[in-house]
Amino acid sequence: MSDSFKALQIDKNDDGQSVNFVQLTEDDLMEGSVTVAVEHSTVNYKDGLAITGKAPIIRKFPLIPGIDFAGTVLSSNHDDIAEGDKVILNGWGVGEGHNGGYAERARVKGEWLVPLPDGMTTAQAMAIGTAGYTSMLCVMALQDQGVKPEDGEILVTGAAGGVGTVAIALLAKLGYTVVASTGRVEEEDFLKGLGASSIINREELSGPAKPLAKTRWAGAVDAVGSNTLANVLSQMNYLGVVAACGLAQGFDLPATVMPFILRGVKLIGVDSVMCPLERRKAAWQRLAQDLDMDKLAALTSHQPLDNVVAVANDLMAGKVRGRVVIDV
Ligand SMILES: NC(=O)c1ccc[n+]([C@@H]2O[C@H](COP(=O)([O-])OP(=O)(O)OC[C@H]3O[C@@H](n4cnc5c(N)ncnc54)[C@H](OP(=O)(O)O)[C@@H]3O)[C@@H](O)[C@H]2O)c1
Incomplete structure (x- = not known):
């Protein structure tokens, strides 16, 4: 299997911001103890701001945007996380100062990851998203x-x-x-x-x-x-x-x-980005228990990674209803 993977990347020069799909390798990812095969991401208001450049969300260039992802652990040096685990990431500056979820691979600190609650799929986790x-x-x-x-x-x-x-x-x-x-x-x-x-x-x-x-x-x-x-x-x-x-x-x-x-x-x-891990885990357990998954499906649509920029533009124009899952 080739170790190159597809990613959306935002770069900036004197002419302004550019947003392009690129092929990267794991060497291009930032430091972290856990590498994840991203299965799904989503588009939040903050992602819309980042991709359209309407607010200075991105603090490092070039950067893979996407403040959320869910997927399967490929490799881990973190004690609590093993290869094959299903995990969720929200916030912690990912998609702002650290490479984010609009790529087939992500590498982050293990302590940023929440285990996927039992009975929830990675697609449902991203229908929920940040x-x-x-x-x-x-x-x-x-x-x-x-x-x-x-x-x-x-x-x-x-x-x-x-x-x-x-x-x-x-x-x-x-x-x-x-x-x-x-x-x-x-x-x-x-x-x-x-x-x-x-x-x-x-x-x-x-x-x-x-x-x-x-x-x-x-x-x-x-x-x-x-x-x-x-x-x-x-x-x-x-x-x-x-x-x-x-x-x-x-x-x-x-x-x-x-x-x-x-x-x-x-x-x-209420802040989601730096919310302590224990409260995050509690929130995700509550979501698994208190959110009607049929209603979640009713407010969710799916789009391929190729369409993420169009979705971000629609979100900023107030044209997106509910939640959009990006199938990575
Ligand atoms: N604190 C945190 O950690 C955190 C986490 C996530 C999101 N947020 C913030 O929460 C807000 C909502 O995020 P989201 O992902 O739900 O975004 P979203 O899907 O774009 O929804 C925002 C909604 O706000 C309403 N709205 C937009 N412009 C408005 C205006 N000028 N006046 C009044 N209402 C307006 C619209 O609702 P209607 O079409 O129904 O009017 C729009 O659908 C954003 O500001 C986001 O940055 C904060």
Whole structure:
């Protein structure tokens, strides 16, 4: 078997960024204790930013993008990981400063890898991807803060995107009443099929926020930031909890302290990239247990590695519904 493999590579020179498929060998990979035959990857918002060059995600050139992958271990010098193990990688700067998942081979630190949970395939793991794993971290954050189904409605913003769709499916399966905020109102049936009880137009939340508004939500998962998050905060019930993970509208937060000091509202930040290994493992076990795999299939489409740049462009244009698995 030839040891050369196919990879997408981003390079940069004075003319700007170039994105091309290349043939590499394992010598071209970066340091790490475990080499993986990548079976599937996916396209997250951050991958879209990296491939289109819309934000400075890539910190080293040339680099293989792709912040997620799942596959089978080819060789390992790590005590807890053996040849043949099925593994998942999310984050840790992979696809940003370390070669990523849009290649047939990847080499990373063993301590970055999570074992594939029993009963989950590598394709399902990438249908979940960083977006879905972040949704699980958000749901865990709401539960850690004691938000229960009987407390009231849970709002999910950026509902038709990767984080939003998986968050709806997870929350609905756990018995929460979920309201989906979306700009794609034509996706109402799709979002209700995932478990949303109703939808609102995201325009209701996208303008400047009042310090306080009529209370409405017991909890919220926010993938959007900016005015949207400020409006969500102003509408939280007394002691309501918001898990904030995204910036699809913007990274600013034009809000006041009023929801915090008059209603005891809690704003919990969620980061997937440097999340400690034990919490990652817990999140992946919860995904295996709490995510309806039929619903996951309904929100997932598959594309070959050759199409990854087109998918990234579509994602940035807001044309991708749910999750896309890249079959490597
Ligand atoms: N903290 C972390 O570790 C972490 C991990 C993963 C993702 N994220 C962040 O979470 C966000 C969502 O990621 P994703 O993978 O789900 O991306 P995605 O699939 O592109 O979904 C983002 C969704 O946000 C909504 N949206 C886009 N532009 C908007 C705007 N101008 N105003 C209001 N809503 C807008 C859209 O939903 P509708 O079409 O339904 O309106 C879109 O589908 C991104 O900002 C990403 O960087 C953070």
